[in-house]
Amino acid sequence: MGGGGMRGVSTGAFWLLAAAVGLAIILLSRFTVTNEYFFFAAYVVLQYIVLATAWNILGGYTGYTNFGTGAFFALGAYSSVVLHKMPALTQSWFGITTPGIPLPVMIVVGGAVSGLVGLGTGYLSLRLRGVFFAIATLALAIVVQTLIVNWDYVGGSRGIYIIRPANAPLGGGYIQYLYTLMIVLTVVSVSIARTIERSQLGLGFAAIRDDEQAAEAGGVPTLRLKLIATTLSGALMGMAGAPLPYYVTYLDPTSSFNLAYAVNSVAMPVVGGMTSWVGPVIGAVLLGTIQQLATVTISSALNLLIVGLLLIGFVIIAPNGIVGLVQARRDKRVAAAEAVARRKAVA
């Protein structure tokens, strides 16, 4: 598995390193960036790193394709809406004034809700492999969307307005607070992916991806591993979605269940490379930034077209993504060096 210069870094050190990088980025951007728009745009790119990494834990490592990213993401967002309305609910039902629930708690709850749904899809994988699993996740997204559309408490099909708290914790604007939280989420999810890659778990996932029946026969607890993968992947997607209501301030089913989330979270790992944690990060930074630039300069429909075309192009020309291309070049160089060495030894 890849990782470039990070190969020798141990798991614990990686967590520390990732946390340090995250902290450095937060501090650096806080003190140098004055343009609010930077935080708006960076939030989206970071959110995509989390989504792509989460997708890759299931899709890249175990080989189960999830087209329902939108559902997990939106479930996180809508569980925040429910929690956001909680003080008003207790007020009207019991006459008690409860304090507003802080966003980090919402993120944890959103992760738990989506993680539970992920666990459910994991059981689905008991019967469904390959294409059938992929289609079932697509179907799941529509079922969840129908439920939300018909649930008036969270706004139904009309959508709902969310008023941001007046004061942002940690100082700065509220958008900077959201941005900071998303950096923390990014650090956590990337570190989790890296940890899995280096552990027994990662080996088990790879065994499932390569040949599930053989893995099962070889004593790999496939069901348990798949449940871990789907739960973890779903939970991270839910966590990425939880701050969304406060980011957009108006949440409706059509935009929160948008197919663009699913396409992006598939396209980013495919473009970056699916076998290692760097792939989704590279893909998300690349595609996310392109889309942000295209949205500003051209149009938002056109930037989605770019993503779709890049997905098709990469899948045909470079099925192992950018990481695969780099690795192939390195392998070639190593092979050439070895050939030269062998020739010298013979001479």
Added chain:
Amino acid sequence: MVVSLDLLINAIVAGVLLGGFYAAVTVGITISFGMLDIANIAQPAFILFGSYAAYIVNSSFGLDPILIGFIMTPVFFVIGMAIYRLYHHAFETRGQQSIQGLAFFFGLLFVGEVSLILIFGVDYRFVEAPYIGPSLHFGMFDLPLRMLVPFVVSLVMIGLLQLYLTRSFIGRAILAVSQDRVALQLMAANPTTIKQIAYGISTATCALAGTFLIIIQPVEPSIGRDYIGRIFAICVLGGMTSLPGMVAAAILIGVVESITATFYGPSWSPAVAFGFLLITLAWRPSGLLGRT
């Protein structure tokens, strides 16, 4: 809630007609996914291409939409063959059908939808024909012609396809590909060529299915998505490879959806097909008429 017999009968009749249309939409998937094992989730995009082709020709020349559908089938057939060529070259020969192939079709679906949005915008488009509007009345129930005409043409199309698949050499070769590729090769037929033709037919059905869609309801680019789950649900429920099984499943889903829409409101009906799909996939993956 009072369930009146009148309402129920009308809902069932409307459901059967809807089912006939669903069968036309699904027949391509039964061929490409059921028989050829190609996870063609981009099918809805091609159905919408069919709808917009009908819209363009109908609005500029006033031709009958179903006639346009028939005229477009060869064009779609060729496009389908080209896509299969690409798919075969990029994925089947490399042995990477599964995840990369799926991502390919997913990308195709998305690119199709976004291109339609870029060209036509998100406004609803419709066609004009003498049978859109009037209904036949039979005592208790009505038969809207805009549903009846697609229903009849769809069943005729599927009947002809069934004849072709069971009687002609190529048709039987297509069925053979789905059962045993190696054996087919031993009979001196090239599986790739056969699959290419079959995939062409699968895409060609989208031309007609698309015109049915735009006859039944006004069309905008993103409604194709609603059909992904539905067509796969019907295909799986119908037992993957059998056209009669598929028609039965389509009518079943049409009726259940129509009853749900009548008694609980149309906003619930998308969940019906998907609920069916999840249940079928989880408990009876071999379908209604399938072998277990």
